[in-house]
Amino acid sequence: MFRFRRFLVLPLLFVFTLVLSACQTTTAPKWWEVPGTSPNAQGQGSGSTFDPTAQPRAGAEIPPWDPSQPTVQQPDAEVKAQEWMNQYDPRGGIQAARVGLLLPLTGRAAKVGQEIMNAAQLALFDFAGPRYELLPYDTKSTPEGAMQAAQYAISDGVSIIIGPLLSESARAVSPLLQAANVNALAFTNDSRAASENVFVLGVRPEEEVKRIIDFAALQGSSRFALLTSADEYGMRVRSAFEETVRENGAQTSKVVQYLSGVDDLPALIRDMADYDRRRQALVRQQNALKGKTDALSNKARARLKLLQTLGDVDFDALLVAAGGNALQTIAANLPYFDIDPKKVRILGTSLWETNWVHAEPALMGGWFAAPSAKNRTDFVEQYKAAYGHPPHPLSTLAYDAIALSAVLAKDTGEADYSRQTLTDPAGFLGRNGIFRLHPSGLAERGLAVLQVHQKAFREISPAPNSFAPALN
Structure with a gap:
C-alpha cells in the first residue's frame, strides 16, 4: 500500500474524476462587441449585410472606452459573470486538485505510455478522492510534443505534472514549469533532467x-x-x-x-x-613437468590438467x-x-x-x-488481473506518482504540491519501496541486494525501511 509517511492509515478506494482528453475545448462566446454598443450599433437589420467599405454612419461618435469603467453596466454583473464561467467550467465551479499526466500516447514510445496510463488508472481507483482530477496529455514521444502538452496542462490550471517519460522531454518542459511555478515528477532516470521544478523519479x-x-x-x-x-x-x-x-x-x-x-x-x-598470459603460464608449468615420473610431479600434472590457466x-x-x-x-x-x-x-x-x-x-x-520486489508484488498481481499481462517496469513509478499526488490532495479540492512538501526528508513508501525527493531534483531510493538462484532472485540485503538524515 502506498503510504504518505506522515499518515498511519490511508483510504484505499475513492470515487475519482478522470478527464481523458485535454485537447477538446468548449467553444465559448466571443467578446467582440465594442463596449457601450450593441450588435446593431451600425444600423444593420437582421437581414442586412454589413459593408466594410461604406461611409461611417451619421450621428454621434462612439465615445472612447475608459478601461477603468466596467464593461457591462449592470448591478448584477459579477453574478452573471460567475454564472457564465460556471457554464463553461467542466467542474461546475467545484474546486478540485488538478493533476496533469504527460505521456507519449503516440509515437515511438506509445506502447510504454499506454502501460503507464494503465498504472495511473489503478492508482486512481485506489487513492483518488471526489475532488481529484487527472488530465492526460499526449507528448507524441518528442520534446516539441512535450512542450505543447505542458503548455496545455498549465493553461488548464494543473497544480502538478506527472511525467514526462523521456529525458529530452523533461529537459524541454523545465523552463515552462519554472515560469509557471509548477512542479513535475518525471519518469526518466537521467540526473541531467533534474532542475528547480523537475524531479527525476526513475531509479538511477x-x-x-x-x-x-x-x-x-x-x-x-x-x-x-x-x-x-x-x-x-x-x-x-x-x-x-x-x-x-x-x-x-x-x-x-x-x-x-x-x-x-x-x-x-x-x-x-x-x-x-x-587470459593469454595466464594460459602461457600453465603451458610452461606443464612443460616443466614433462619426463618427470616421481609421485609429486604426477600429482602436480594431474592437477594442472583440470586448469585452463595458471594464476588469478x-x-x-x-x-x-x-x-x-x-x-x-x-x-x-x-x-x-x-x-x-x-x-x-x-x-x-x-x-x-x-x-x-x-x-x-x-x-x-x-x-x-x-528495488525490492516485496513492495510491488501486490501491484503486479493487480495489474495482471486488470490488463491480462505483467506491467512494464516503469508502471510502478506511475502508480507511485499518481498515488502521491492523490494523497497530498484534500477532500476540499485543495492540494499542497509545494517544493517543501515534496522534499519531505521522511520520504514516502511506494510500490518500489521508500523514496524521497531532494531539492536538487533527484530522487533517493532504498534499494535491496538480490542474489541469482536457479528459480528466483533471493533478497540477501533488504531495502531500508527509513532514511538516514538528509544531507542537502
Whole structure:
C-alpha cells in the first residue's frame, strides 16, 4: 500500500474524476462587441449585410472606452459573470486538485505510455478522492510534443505534472514549469533532467552502482573491475563506480567499455581476464613437468590438467553493468576465459532482473542491486488481473506518482504540491519501496541486494525501511 509517511492509515478506494482528453475545448462566446454598443450599433437589420467599405454612419461618435469603467453596466454583473464561467467550467465551479499526466500516447514510445496510463488508472481507483482530477496529455514521444502538452496542462490550471517519460522531454518542459511555478515528477532516470521544478523519479543507475559496490566492499571485496557499455548509460555507471570504489578505500583494477555491435566482446573479456598470459603460464608449468615420473610431479600434472590457466585475475569483484544480448554474451564468455565465480564475485544492476538470467551458470550466485520486489508484488498481481499481462517496469513509478499526488490532495479540492512538501526528508513508501525527493531534483531510493538462484532472485540485503538524515 502506498503510504504518505506522515499518515498511519490511508483510504484505499475513492470515487475519482478522470478527464481523458485535454485537447477538446468548449467553444465559448466571443467578446467582440465594442463596449457601450450593441450588435446593431451600425444600423444593420437582421437581414442586412454589413459593408466594410461604406461611409461611417451619421450621428454621434462612439465615445472612447475608459478601461477603468466596467464593461457591462449592470448591478448584477459579477453574478452573471460567475454564472457564465460556471457554464463553461467542466467542474461546475467545484474546486478540485488538478493533476496533469504527460505521456507519449503516440509515437515511438506509445506502447510504454499506454502501460503507464494503465498504472495511473489503478492508482486512481485506489487513492483518488471526489475532488481529484487527472488530465492526460499526449507528448507524441518528442520534446516539441512535450512542450505543447505542458503548455496545455498549465493553461488548464494543473497544480502538478506527472511525467514526462523521456529525458529530452523533461529537459524541454523545465523552463515552462519554472515560469509557471509548477512542479513535475518525471519518469526518466537521467540526473541531467533534474532542475528547480523537475524531479527525476526513475531509479538511477548511479544509485544501483553505489548500493552494490558498498555491499560488496562490506563483504570483503577490495579490487574491483567494471565491464559496461561505452554509451551514456555506461559513462554514468563508470563515474559512479570509480567514485564509490574510492569512497570505500578499495582499488579499481580494470575498466572495460564496449560499443554495442562494433566491439568484439569476447576479445575484450579475454584481454580483461589476462587470459593469454595466464594460459602461457600453465603451458610452461606443464612443460616443466614433462619426463618427470616421481609421485609429486604426477600429482602436480594431474592437477594442472583440470586448469585452463595458471594464476588469478587481478580483481576479486567484477561489476557487469549490462543487460539483454550483451549480458548473455558476457555471461557465456566469463567462464570460457577462466574468470572463476568461486574467486571473483560477479555483480550487476537492475538490468539483470529478467527471467533468463536464472539459466546462466556464470551469473548463478551473482549479486545485483534493484528495488525490492516485496513492495510491488501486490501491484503486479493487480495489474495482471486488470490488463491480462505483467506491467512494464516503469508502471510502478506511475502508480507511485499518481498515488502521491492523490494523497497530498484534500477532500476540499485543495492540494499542497509545494517544493517543501515534496522534499519531505521522511520520504514516502511506494510500490518500489521508500523514496524521497531532494531539492536538487533527484530522487533517493532504498534499494535491496538480490542474489541469482536457479528459480528466483533471493533478497540477501533488504531495502531500508527509513532514511538516514538528509544531507542537502
